[in-house]
Amino acid sequence: MLSGASTAVETQQSTLSRYLDGEFWQFKDDIREDIRRCELFHQTSFDLTLDQTRDLTMERVYYVMQTPLMRQHFRDQVTEKQRGFIAKSLGLTEVICSADMTTGVKLGVICGLYGGAVINLGNPEQKDKWYLPVSDLEFTGMFAMTERGHGSNVRGILTEAQYDPSTEEFIINTPCVDAQKMYIGNCMKGNHASVFAQLTVNGETQGPHCFIVPIRDRHGVMHPGVTAIDMRHKEGLHGVDNGILIFDNVRIPRENLLSRFGSVSADGVYSSPIQNKSHRFNAMLAALTPTRLALTVQAMAGMKLGLIIAVRYSHSRRQFGPKDKDEVKIIEHQTQYLRLMPHLAAALALTFTTRFAAAMMDDVLCGGESLDNNRSLQALMAGLKAYSTWQNIHCLQECRECTGGMGFMMENRIPGLKCDSDVFVTFEGDNMVMLQVKKNNCLFFDAWNSCLHHITSLALAHIHRVTLEQFALAVEQCPVEEDRTLLTKFCLLHGTNLVYQERGWYLEHHYLTPRTSRLIRNQLLELCRLVKDEALKVVSDFKVPPFCIKAPIAGVANPRAQWAFYSTPDPAPSASSLPQHHGRTSKL
């Protein structure tokens, strides 16, 4: 553990940083401090072997799980839902992912996915038996839904669960290659899996259900009939051990069926609170929705880190300029601020939109409402997941290009962030599939397929609107005038950019005239120019501690790569951001 002179997280306590952190800012600060005190998070891992990276990640996960804050959070998860639980979970996710994306994802697998399955699909005894011990590090779990043959189309999974009344056991089986459970995180280290399989009782199929299947004991000895294949090297998230699970008639006790949506009596009678199989499966999937919001926060954490690094470097690095004068900071180049500022505005919009979605989710869960009846919330989660993860990809790519060769070096973090978060756009629901929530895509396949491009465009347009609405609302509610003024500019920029990006469609449908459209381009350029210096304050108020940023080009010294160091730029606004320019922003 670290100690000594620097005993507190070096965080800024500005009013804006507190507003951006939201209601649970103290909770987030406490996690930041917990992580800072752990040496494991001060290391980089890009030069370790695959096995070393996996071990380091697991150590980090264990450290986080043992902090008092996290242990309390475990207990809150198992007991009745309290208002703020989702928001706090997301705060935790954001801070951990800022420190290390892989640790955040692995923790998400154990607590969000495996834990989420037990919590949301199990009865109270099952929660105590299969999840509480995780908080004591007695065992960890994995989430086995995806199959080789069915990634996006989970309704069609092929793994079988046959009830044997003679022994009161389920027989879990992988009948064919397409039924192999694939991409399973924590597959090479975890002990139990929440496995989705088609339940058959007395020869009658009851659709997919979730079972707890032992994979290996604490000493790593495999459970009879279970095979785990290591998938090894991926583009990123190297610390997450993804693998394939194959079940050869694995026998598990009757009590291992998570029974909230269906259970089997000792003598083999199936019962469920939902009679219709399709509705039942929808309800099960809906119960797992909250974890989807975590992905949005993970993507947002990646964006914020990338922007901190790119904005700071752009304010330090100089290149080109007027003849016979000093070269100018690269942030002064029109193409540079035009590339970075809209992403910064989007990161702010996402901050407020995820907070809104979390509050909505908290309300629904505390009200005991069923998530599958709330289609608009489900569509919001899915749309937000697609928008934020794509936004993250585009943002980090711009950050990489805007930091040039320095941004290509692993020491400067951006490549690792890109590789780690690239998979977000296709896992836990492919983005293209996410954009089709609101839709029954099986009955009229051809008709549905022929308007797929329309559907996905519309879904994105909807989520764009939500982000702008929530941003505007957050500006309105911001208590400090100075912060409100700053956020207003970024909000206007976000809205202008959304219209600019989609101006083709608006023009096609006569919502914009050609002249107005050209003015929007000018307004976008002017707004980007206007906020480029204030961007330094905003990225500082993201409150990511230096030991999480790590990048030397963002002003965090690293003895291993002294050549990459650029000192942190002075956040005082330069002449070009003085008020006299404000009046030049054209209003629509």
Added chain:
Amino acid sequence: MLSGASTAVETQQSTLSRYLDGEFWQFKDDIREDIRRCELFHQTSFDLTLDQTRDLTMERVYYVMQTPLMRQHFRDQVTEKQRGFIAKSLGLTEVICSADMTTGVKLGVICGLYGGAVINLGNPEQKDKWYLPVSDLEFTGMFAMTERGHGSNVRGILTEAQYDPSTEEFIINTPCVDAQKMYIGNCMKGNHASVFAQLTVNGETQGPHCFIVPIRDRHGVMHPGVTAIDMRHKEGLHGVDNGILIFDNVRIPRENLLSRFGSVSADGVYSSPIQNKSHRFNAMLAALTPTRLALTVQAMAGMKLGLIIAVRYSHSRRQFGPKDKDEVKIIEHQTQYLRLMPHLAAALALTFTTRFAAAMMDDVLCGGESLDNNRSLQALMAGLKAYSTWQNIHCLQECRECTGGMGFMMENRIPGLKCDSDVFVTFEGDNMVMLQVKKNNCLFFDAWNSCLHHITSLALAHIHRVTLEQFALAVEQCPVEEDRTLLTKFCLLHGTNLVYQERGWYLEHHYLTPRTSRLIRNQLLELCRLVKDEALKVVSDFKVPPFCIKAPIAGVANPRAQWAFYSTPDPAPSASSLPQHHGRTSKL
């Protein structure tokens, strides 16, 4: 070396593949066969350590350099330019990069950059002394232009070269941190560097010139005064050892100044065929332009590989479909073919456009014309570099997303291709800077800066037009009717997509009506649907041998990752590509 039953490259000898390979198809086939016979190219390298990867890359480079074809090519490079030399160099680049991007880039550093500097800036004796021995593996070289302080703005480099008449030597010096030579490829293994430095003779500065500076001898012993710092881990191109060079008053003989554009007599008199310093430097830079075209080909090689993998997998993998029927191939999903087909069309367009640019370059060089007087050719090279490298990034990202979790696995190649080629957009001239060739950006910085977005958009629009023109011309000249028919569809698709992408601008400037713009969207969808099955033939006719493709999801078995294997799809057209659909394409 491999031998036995499979003694020939498994290439398709269709008329289209020959047309795509162009005039030097036999030359390219011979290189394919040379590489196939070398075991080194059959290995993957993503699980090696950094040092192992670098060693493997160097061994591959040495293997290629020792092939009779390459040795002949060396001799052609040193002697008077022959028509076809550029085209053959690019064919070689494409084939090597298809086998391993890192090897292609490292070979490019040694032959294209270091060799290019000696060949284009040196006199005949200097070529014999400093470059010919490279073909005998006596030593290798590096290219040291970029400095910490001046990446894009090379005119401002700070490294000094002072002439000392008393010893008839130049003193090469790094006066400050910003003058360090940075990102230098082959820095940790190469023996000589072509170093750009500001020449001072008798107290008078003569602007940047290029010098051959010894770095280390064959035993790795550093030359006195030279320091090389290893930059180690990057996002990709792990086999290329990039580093930093620092010179502490390093003394080199007078003859080490490459003298085509300037030389110094023993007693210290400077002379040059070009009096104006700025013109002189432009001429030097222009002489190095041919290597820029190699980057376009490298990017194109990445795109083709990604498309081969994504298109084949999309024709094998099934997901969703009409109720109670088999699931459909994912290529049938509208969003899937809409994402992939425009990139395939762009890859074809780039094939023909680079061929055109190479022929133009060949003509100019054979005619003894100076490249710096040919601004349109320089603009074409720069624009093509920017367009193709961005296109490559977008294409590979779509390929990754369209192959889902499988595309995230290193075994399936796409992640490695993405990481390796990501740096292309910012190295050897940042793309944003590339798009400003035609322009003097120093005299009126503010005016220039305020229209930077316009300039870059216009430059891209120009290069878009050139790619479409060259594609159309290639269709016209295609000798086989069946191939012409197929290419016509892709050409129409390429043009439609270019207009669709930029429809906002066309609408703003009244070149399109809203109604026409909507029709273009329909035409784009219909063209993509129309070619989706023929895409299998096209990617097959890219003629990339299976040992280069490597990806199991593209039908190349790999005992290490049996779980990733999908058999190669049947290239026979399915019902949905039969002629009855052709008439449904709306024409503008």
